[in-house]
Amino acid sequence: MIQNPSLPFAVDYAVRYTAVFASFDDFMTPIREHLHALSYSPPGPAHGVPGPSLAFIFDAQKAAEEVFAIFQKWVGGQETGVAIGLSLVARVTGDYVLCVYPDAVQLQARFAPGPLAAHLNTQVVTPAHIKTFPGPSQNLAAFRDAAQDQTVAILPGLKDGALAPGLAIIGVPVRFLEEAELNPSGFEYALLHGVEPSRSPAEPDDHRPEILTRRRQTLLSRYFPVTLERLRFNTAFQGDLRQLADEGYADWQVQQAACNLTLPERLGDLPADQRDAVSVLIELENSPEELSQPEPRWNLESLRTQLERDVRELIGWLAPERAEASLAECQEWLRQRGDLGECT
């Protein structure tokens, strides 16, 4: 009993997979439907929040808590709210627009935590929402004067005057912009005009074997520390390792295959439609292997099957044109490249 062959996980931990991250946090609905007003308070001891503060006044407590829970998620446990993009754009009509969106870098770090951000080719699609308030507003002018060169605190409030300072997020940078002066490549311009923000091109990848080896070794060690040690202690596995080495496989290939064989059990609750390599990596990053990890299970047959999948995964990335080649041809190509240097 090894795994359900219909749900394979083929991952090569040296491959730089491409990931597109998009946030689907729905905070637009509660903002649109329940955000009643913005309320500025000058610096002072009010609510125990330092500096100027901006209360988001809702007409429903549930909506207020939902929106701030999403803001907290963007902040991701940091002490300040730098991960929140907050702009107030004065329109030529005299109205003003509240723009709220998560910081792309922070979002990327949250979706691809740890070394994954550097390991993946990431593209981030950030959610951003706007709400227009009628203007002009003296309150806004006072707020702008007080908060022009510093960060502010934002907190939720209700129409009856109740506030939740415990949910306050401090250190949020706020920008005051004029519609006419918006930078066409900026986020606010794109929001106001409904166009895609511009992106910088990805850097070319380095496929040298030593680079791949280092990358693979780092991630395998990071994601399978317990399994790797148990395999190292296991004399049966060491025997199989030697057997497969005789068949031309590198040690790292066998170890990687054995690690991948643990994935169905470890990531059993990962929906079938998310069993792509990126989802696997994110899940592994977010769920470090613990001592409760079950003993690895394998046999030569399952290892050989997994090895072939993994080889094809690597070839598919390194040399897609060889996708139809036989396993032996792929292995030989890798050997010549120097990827199997550890092979005994």
Next chain:
Amino acid sequence: MTLPAADAPPVLMPDRRVRVFISSTLGEAQEERQAVMQAVSDLELTPIYFEAGARPHSAQTTYRDWLAQSDVFVGIYLKSYGWVGPGMTISGLEDEWQRSAHLPRLAYVKEIHKEIPPGERQPELSRLLAEVGEVAKYHQFRGAEDLAKQVKQDLMALLSERFLNVPLPPSALKVTPGAAPADYPVPVPDLGAIERPGVLAQLTSLLTPGRSLVLTGQPGSGKTTLLKQFAREQGAAYVSLEHKTPLQALLTAGAAVAALRGEHPEFVTTEDAATAALQAQLLRGPITLLVDQADASPAAVRALLGITLGNGQAVYAANAVARDLFGSLPALSVPPLSQEEVEAVLAQEGRTLPPGELIALTNASQGNPLYLRYYLATGSGDLPLDLSAFEDLLWSQMDPVLQELTGLVALSRRPLDAEDLAPLLSAGGHTVTPMSVVRSVEASRGLLKIEDQTIQVFHPHFAGSVAEQLEGNGTARSFHRLLADVALTHRQAAATAFHLREAGDPRLDKHLMEGGRAAFLMGDWNLAADLLQRAETRALEKADLVEAGLAANQLADVLSQMTDEKGAQAAIDRAVERFEESKSPQHALSSRIFRSVLWVKNGRAPEGITELEAARDHIMTLPEVDSQMLAACEVNLSYAYKYVGRLEEARAAAERAAEVFARSGHQEGEHTAVINAAATAAELGDLDRAFELTERLRETARQRPRLEAARQNILTKIYRKRDEPEQAEVHAREAVRLSQQLGSPELEVMNLNTLGNTLIDQERRNEAEAAYREALTIARRVGDIHQEGHALELLSRLPLDAGDPGGARELAEQAMEIQRRYGDNVRVATTGEKLGKAYGQLGRWSDAATVLEESARAFMPSLVDNSGNAWVQAALAWAETGNLTRALQAVAAACKTFLAESAPILPEIQSAEELKPLLLSLSTVDDERYFLGLAARCVVRSSVISGEDGPLDLLVTYLAEQTAEGSVQHNNVLAAVLAENALSGQHLQEVEQTLILGRQNFHSHDEEEARLYTVGVQAPSPFIVQLILVGSGTQLHGLGLAIAMLLAGNETLLSQMQQTYSITTAQDFTIMLTTRSAQEAIAPTSPAVSAAIYQRAFITSLTPGKPNNFLCMIDDTQPIWNTGGTDQRSGGYIQMGIDLTLLLANSWGINTDKNTDFSRDVVSAMLR
């Protein structure tokens, strides 16, 4: 059916059952609230909880009223602080807490886990929890199920404590009438009465119904006191026989027994009637009869002994057992007071004496309470004059024969036995046999005693009094003449000369030299000096220069022992002069040898040693080598070498001399040589040989106090080095006593210092200080600067240990100045250690380093450990100045000192640039990572001080590379460096990355606020350890990485340990490592935990129910201080190692009784 009592608590209706108010925020704690409500209901209590919803009253009014009607408050806290209602400044959650102050409160906080990472708890809630923690204990919980269980348990405990405890009725607190309160005062003993519970208990245990017992002891030994104590404590009839006829004795005894029974005594007028009356009294019931001063009236004793005791018993107190009176009755002798008892008596009187004076007093009083009381009555150091009146009385009560016998014994220079005394007494006009001498002693009422077949006066002070009596009445001279004849018969030169001198006998001239020499050997230096001075004068009168020279030579030796250095120098100069004048080259050479020794003693050591070596070489070149002279030269050289710390040479010279002296039958020389050899062997740590040599002298030394004093001193050293300080103290005290007996301040000071050391070894610091101070006082009084320096040095250690480096510095500087002046390298070295430590603690690192280097150089080469350690301390001190070059030079010197021949070839370090070559060289030392670690520590500390990162970067890179290549040595040194908390986050990342790629059994998963290290250990029973680091900062990161490295890098060691301890199963385990500040960000640390952390830097606790989960906490809130070598950090690092081994021992199932051994084995291998 039993009805409840009228005042019993009523059965509560369900609605009056205990109401438990459950407080929490509404949204986030839904599951937890539900679980707690169920738990409360399960206990048949009423849960009260506020839920949002339509109510006629406002939310605040509702929950406040409900809270007011509740009996118990349960608070559940997760991460939210809750909403602040209109017009309020605090949230409802906090309001509920504040309004529940009148209730018993239970608080539960969701533990920081992945679900609530640090920082996600709202700051307001953290503040509230801090307040909660100040007034209530709270529990942490993981999930709803865990919480419900805990709440149930706590509520049950609370209810049993709080609601079911019926207060005790007032009657239960009443005290039983007549019962003694615990603090009932113990009766204060009579003035001068000395409580001796041990002796009293012994007396009680020996009493048998129907039988009598004899209690014996010298006059003043405390018999009367003992009997009175017995009477007072146990109820007995006391009667003293002093000045009583038999009838009076019987009547008094009868009256005492009647009084004891609360009756009137019977009126009788005859001895028979009194006997019958007493007999009748005693047969009516058991009575203990105490008969004091029994030897004052033998007739009365006989009368009393004739009475049947029934079931009672009698105790007769007498100075001695008179066999014709008491026959074979069992006897108990009152032992003299021990030194401890003397000390206790003094303490009872509120007095303390320095140890030397205490020894002197115990010795002078011979443990006799009577004499001690005299001392106490006057409070002066001298025994009081009115004791003489007492002694005069004793003397006048003696019959003439006993006076003559006592006089001879008292005046004799040597112990006399009955065989000696019988003819002497006969010569006085009496016919006396040895047997009758013994009978006289027995009849002396204890004033004379027989010990080891010799007859002695009961107390030396009384003997002195008798001698004065005889001097006063002019009979002493004739006694001395008789005693001189006996001494002459026994060929006892000192005694002969003494008695001839005291008798004014002209035969003295022939015995001056021999007597002086013998007196010197016996340690009677005053007599020796007097005899030798007379001998020199007499020889000059006879123009016998050689004889005068010999007398002066011997006199110099005596005066030197008496610390009369000037007199000794003058005497030896006279001797040399007279021998040269008389053209006696052999004698002249001998005197010059001794003169050289005196130079050594008097601060001219180099000159003296040069002279001695020249003399030795000269003797060797003579056509016929005078072996005895050569041996004499060698023995003196051994002394000189030892004096300046050249111990190996000293020992070799002494052993050579002993051999030659033994071959030639020169016992005196042999003894001196053996003593020197023993002393040096002891200094060098060859304790078996030292002990063997002292044993060789045991018999001889009995007769020679000087030799015995030296022997006792060496035995003290031996037992100290054997770590038997109590035994060492016994020998030290004996050495002090002998020094006093010899009248040698020099020896007394030396032995007082040694005594102080034995007391220090036993942590008896106050007593040790008293000994050192007494030594210092005596040394200053007699002008013995050398010993003064030593006492100052020893004293300096006390403030050092007591955390007063300023005081220590002052004393040690004075000592150092003296030691340097004398060129005493041994003391320069040891004082330098202390001074260096004091400077270090004062932060004067440069001074510390300089003096420690001086100390390191001053230690004799054989004392490798001492010298090496001083170099180590110097290296660390230089590092603290930021001078890495000097530090590395000292490291190299330490390495060369410790390893000697096996030391690697080290570069001559001229600058810190040589760091890499030095590290490479030190790395070649097999099985020794000590020096590499030392160099690393110097680099780290000097980098911290100077801010120079270059060497530190180099060090970290070098160690990491070597570690990645599999070097255990470098791995463990790097772990130590990491634990120093001097590395930057970048350094730590570099090390971590190198390990990930270089060590297959090390794995890391780092996140912003948490790191996870996984380490596998391939061993016979392989195991995996996971380290979870919670918190931030380089200290936590460094220590966590260090622990991981110690595990990852020591697979071989851990495998060996499994084999050694027969481990067949090793469990995987998890260590959570956090910092106190990280913990306190979540909840305040309890005082108990704070104290534990403060003391140990790390705490380890087992998570209940999870034997393989451990928590280690680092206190990062205390400032870290450094004292050069043994600072908080390294202590913490070692403690970390110990904790780690304890975790291993736990997971390996090692018995707790083996934990210490296991821990020591592993830690010493990992952290050496």
